[in-house]
Amino acid sequence: FLQYSFTMASNPVFAILWMLLLFFIAWPVAWFCAGLWIFLQPFESCFEFIKQIDGFLEKIITWPRECGKAIMTCQQEFPAPF
Numbered sequence: 001f002l003q004y005s006f007t008m009a010s011n012p013v014f015a016i017l018w019m020l021l022l023f024f025i026a027w028p029v030a031w032f033c034a035g036l037w038i039f040l041q042p043f044e045s046c047f048e049f050i051k052q053i054d055g056f057l058e059k060i061i062t063w064p065r066e067c068g069k070a071i072m073t074c075q076q077e078f079p080a081p082f
Contacts, residue, residue: 014074022067033060
């Protein structure tokens with residue numbers, strides 16, 4: 001807990017930046033991709049190329065989690081979904 005408190009106090013600008021990224025980009029994109037991912041799931045066993053698409057969409061869907069980690073640690077690197 002103390003480590004996170006010290007990190008947050010040292011550079012809160014990145015936390016604010018990643019929070020804006022989360023609210024305005026990561027969540028809307030993840031919501032859209034989640035619907036598409038759910039729609040494509042039944043066809044994954046029928047078509048091989050759907051597995052690759054689903055893998056990509058799954059990375060996009062979990063991008064908000066990476067943004068949350070970046071907010072907590074105030075990391076300076078961009079929380080990329082890939």
